[in-house]
Amino acid sequence: DAKTTQPNSMESNExxxxxxxxxxxxxxxxxxxxxxxxLPSQGPEYVIHGLTSNVNNRxxxxxxxxDRKSSTLILHRATLRDAAVYYCILSFQGAQKLVFGQGTxxxxxx
Amino acid sequence: xxxxxQTPSHQVTQMGQEVILRCVPISNHLYFYWYRQILGQKVExxxxxxxxxxxxxxxxxxxxxxxxxxxxxxxxLKIRSTKLEDSxxxxxxxxxxxxxxxxxxxxxxxxxxxxx
Numbered sequence: 001d002a003k004t005t006q007p008n009s010m011e012s013n014e015x016x017x018x019x020x021x022x023x024x025x026x027x028x029x030x031x032x033x034x035x036x037x038x039l040p041s042q043g044p045e046y047v048i049h050g051l052t053s054n055v056n057n058r059x060x061x062x063x064x065x066x067d068r069k070s071s072t073l074i075l076h077r078a079t080l081r082d083a084a085v086y087y088c089i090l091s092f093q094g095a096q097k098l099v100f101g102q103g104t105x106x107x108x109x110x
Numbered sequence: 111x112x113x114x115x116q117t118p119s120h121q122v123t124q125m126g127q128e129v130i131l132r133c134v135p136i137s138n139h140l141y142f143y144w145y146r147q148i149l150g151q152k153v154e155x156x157x158x159x160x161x162x163x164x165x166x167x168x169x170x171x172x173x174x175x176x177x178x179x180x181x182x183x184x185x186x187l188k189i190r191s192t193k194l195e196d197s198x199x200x201x202x203x204x205x206x207x208x209x210x211x212x213x214x215x216x217x218x219x220x221x222x223x224x225x226x
Contacts, residue, residue, distance in 0.1 A: 032212050043114075043201045043217030044145075044153060051212070087153075091211045096166035097143065098215060100153040 004088045009105045020073040022088030027068050030093045035073045037084040083108045112136045114218035122224045131187045131221045133202030142185045143203040192225045
């Protein structure tokens with residue numbers, strides 16, 4: 001399975017944008033890039049996913065590099081509620097599961 | 111918005127006892143999963159389930175574990191003889207389109223299992 005690399009932790013301020021990076025240099029052409037987050041004492045929560053083009057939804061934006069070897073999850077205006085562990089996960093065609101790594105622990109300062 | 115519900119939220123059991131963790135997936139979903147997270151560690155895949163069969167299981171999912179869809183709404187994880195190392199948060203998840211290749215998994219908020 002292709003691997004992802006994320007910083008262990010990041011810190012940002014409330015009401016500012018946050019850019020969470022993910023490297024996936026061994027990504028295959030048909031692998032999807034998923035982002036999930038886990039708030040304290042809760043189950044993982046789907047954030048966004050994409051293949052090649054940048055994606056936007058009500059929670060976040062996903063910017064995918066042209067060579068697909070990296071991606072960035074963008075929270076446009078962080079709130080305290082966005083403090084969580086963010087996971088960047090690749091899924092390959094035919095996969096029966098998602099494999100979680102250690103993720104990035106995001107701290108939001110008031 | 112529909113959600114995956116898990117009961118109980120916390121279960122305490124003695125080593126060697128059987129436990130059943132219950133989940134009600136989202137009603138039109140057909141694909142179900144169990145994950146676990148030991149305190150301070152990664153979320154780990156246990157098993158995926160579709161059409162009353164296990165689709166894939168991890169090395170963790172040994173003979174002590176079993177899953178069942180006893181009726182049209184519940185999805186259960188049974189641990190036959192619990193060990194101390196089974197203490198963890200257990201998350202149920204469901205998915206509409208099956209393989210989570212390009213569609214979201216919806217997770218419940220978990221059952222905390224404490225084995226004493």
